[in-house]
Amino acid sequence: xxFQYLTLEDKPLFDQFFRARRYExxxxxxxxxxxxxxxYHIQWALEGDFLCVKAYWEGEHFxxxxxGPEQGLADVIQKMLDHAEEQNFPFMxxxxxxxxxxxxxxxxxxxxxxxxxxxxxxxxxxxxELIELKGRKFHNKKNHVNSFRKxxxxxxxxxxxxxxxxxCIEFMTEWCNERGCVKGDSIxxxxxxxVEAMNNFTVLGFQGxxxxxxxxxxxxxxxxxSNDDTAVIHVEKGRLEYKGVYGVINQExxxxxxxxxxxxxxxxxxxxEGLRKxxxxxxxxxxxxxxxxxxx
Numbered sequence: 157x158x159f160q161y162l163t164l165e166d167k168p169l170f171d172q173f174f175r176a177r178r179y180e181x182x183x184x185x186x187x188x189x190x191x192x193x194x195x196y197h198i199q200w201a202l203e204g205d206f207l208c209v210k211a212y213w214e215g216e217h218f219x220x221x222x223x224g225p226e227q228g229l230a231d232v233i234q235k236m237l238d239h240a241e242e243q244n245f246p247f248m249x250x251x252x253x254x255x256x257x258x259x260x261x262x263x264x265x266x267x268x269x270x271x272x273x274x275x276x277x278x279x280x281x282x283x284x285e286l287i288e289l290k291g292r293k294f295h296n297k298k299n300h301v302n303s304f305r306k307x308x309x310x311x312x313x314x315x316x317x318x319x320x321x322x323x324c325i326e327f328m329t330e331w332c333n334e335r336g337c338v339k340g341d342s343i344x345x346x347x348x349x350x351v352e353a354m355n356n357f358t359v360l361g362f363q364g365x366x367x368x369x370x371x372x373x374x375x376x377x378x379x380x381x382s383n384d385d386t387a388v389i390h391v392e393k394g395r396l397e398y399k400g401v402y403g404v405i406n407q408e409x410x411x412x413x414x415x416x417x418x419x420x421x422x423x424x425x426x427x428x429e430g431l432r433k434x435x436x437x438x439x440x441x442x443x444x445x446x447x448x449x450x451x452x
Contacts, residue, residue, distance in 0.1 A: 170189070206228070277444060300403045367394070
C-alpha cells in the first residue's frame with residue numbers, strides 16, 4: 157500500500173467517497189480529517205474501489221475503516237493487515253460504525269476482537285429541539301439563554317465570513333494563552349487544528365457564526381452537512397465570563413443555518429466528565445456508537 161499525507165488538494169476525492177454512502181460518524185468528513193491531519197499524522201491510499209486512511213496518535217498506529225462498497229472488502233482488509241505486519245505495528249481499526257463489525261465478521265469470522273469506544277460516541281440531537289428549547293427538559297437551558305439576552309441586549313450574531321476568520325484565530329490565541337497551553341499539548345493541538353480550518357475557510361466550505369458584544373467576539377462556532385439529514389458541529393468556543401454564551405451560540409447557529417436539517421451531531425465528549433454532562437443535558441435523541449477492532 158502506498159500511503160501519502162493528506163493535503164487540501166485531496167478534498168474532491170474524499171468528498172466523493174464520503175458522499176457515496178451514508179456515514180454517521182462525525183469524523184468521516186474532509187474538514188475534520190484536514191484540520192487534525194498534522195496532529196494525527198493522517199495518510200491515505202487508494203486500493204481499488206476503497207479509500208484507506210491511517211493515523212498515528214500517542215504512540216499508536218491505527219486505521220479508519222476502509223471507505224467503499226461491501227463487495228471487495230475482504231481483499232482490502234487483507235492488504236491493511238499485511239501493511240501493518242510489514243510496518244511492524246499491531247493492526248487496529250478505530251471509529252467503526254456498528255454495521256462495519258457485521259461486515260468484518262462475514263469476511264473473517266471470529267478473527268477480530270471488538271471494543272466499544274464510549275468516549276468517542278457522537279451525540280445527535282433534533283435540530284428543532286435545539287432551536288426552540290421547548291418543554292420542561294429544556295427549562296434550565298432556556299433560562300440561561302434568556303438571561304444572557306437580557307444581560308447583553310446589544311449582542312449580535314453574525315454569520316461567518318472569510319473576513320472574520322482572522323478574529324477567530326486571534327480568539328483562539330487568547331483562549332490558548334488563558335489556559336496556559338504549552339506547545340504540543342492538547343490545548344495547543346486544538347488551537348492549531350482550528351487555525352488550520354480558519355486559514356482554509358473558503359476551500360473547506362464549512363459554515364459558521366459568531367457572537368459579538370460592542371464589536372468584541374465572545375464566541376464562535378462552525379460546522380457543515382455530514383449527510384442528507386444531519387449537520388455536524390466541528391467547533392464551539394466561547395468566553396466563559398459571558399455566562400450563557402454557549403447556549404446562545406448553539407441556538408443561533410442552528411436557527412440561522414440548520415433550521416431545514418433534522419439532526420445535529422455535536423460530536424463526542426472524549427471522556428471529559430464536564431463535557432459529557434453538558435452534552436447529555438441537551439437530551440440527545442441518539443448516540444452514534446463507535447467500535448475498534450484488533451486481532452484476537
